[in-house]
Amino acid sequence: MENKTNKDWMKVLDPEQFMIMREEGTERAGSSDLNSEKKRGFYYCAGCESKLFSSDMKYDSGSGWPSFFKSYPNVFETKTDHLLGYARTEYHCAHCDGHHGHIFDDGPEPTGKRYCNNGKALKFKEEK
Numbered sequence: 001m002e003n004k005t006n007k008d009w010m011k012v013l014d015p016e017q018f019m020i021m022r023e024e025g026t027e028r029a030g031s032s033d034l035n036s037e038k039k040r041g042f043y044y045c046a047g048c049e050s051k052l053f054s055s056d057m058k059y060d061s062g063s064g065w066p067s068f069f070k071s072y073p074n075v076f077e078t079k080t081d082h083l084l085g086y087a088r089t090e091y092h093c094a095h096c097d098g099h100h101g102h103i104f105d106d107g108p109e110p111t112g113k114r115y116c117n118n119g120k121a122l123k124f125k126e127e128k
């Protein structure tokens with residue numbers, strides 16, 4: 001776990017990333033270029049560069065946020081939040097604690113999971 005203060009994070013993250021990753025905010029649906037990203041590559045945490053997803057785990061959910069049916073093992077921790085008045089499973093980076101999104105149970109086989117991830121919390125690197 002990294003031990004950065006909010007002031008430290010403001011140097012690493014832009015204001016929208018800070019709102020999402022440190023204050024559990026959510027970017028506007030459809031605002032991320034990564035929504036339609038279909039190139040082969042890997043998705044990293046914007047806070048600490050941990051490798052979180054590969055393009056093989058991504059699918060088009062139509063939700064307006066980059067969506068994945070699974071992540072690499074042990075890269076996230078989860079907790080239940082009630083920010084919208086009902087229980088949702090929030091997930092955050094196990095390394096830097098940055099909030100990424102929510103997990104829903106309406107994803108495709110084989111996991112049935114949908115990792116609904118803020119695009120601004122991710123860095124995509126194409127595999128050449």
Ligand SMILES: [Zn+2]
Pocket residue numbers: 045046047048049050093094095096097098
């Ligand atoms: Zn991280």
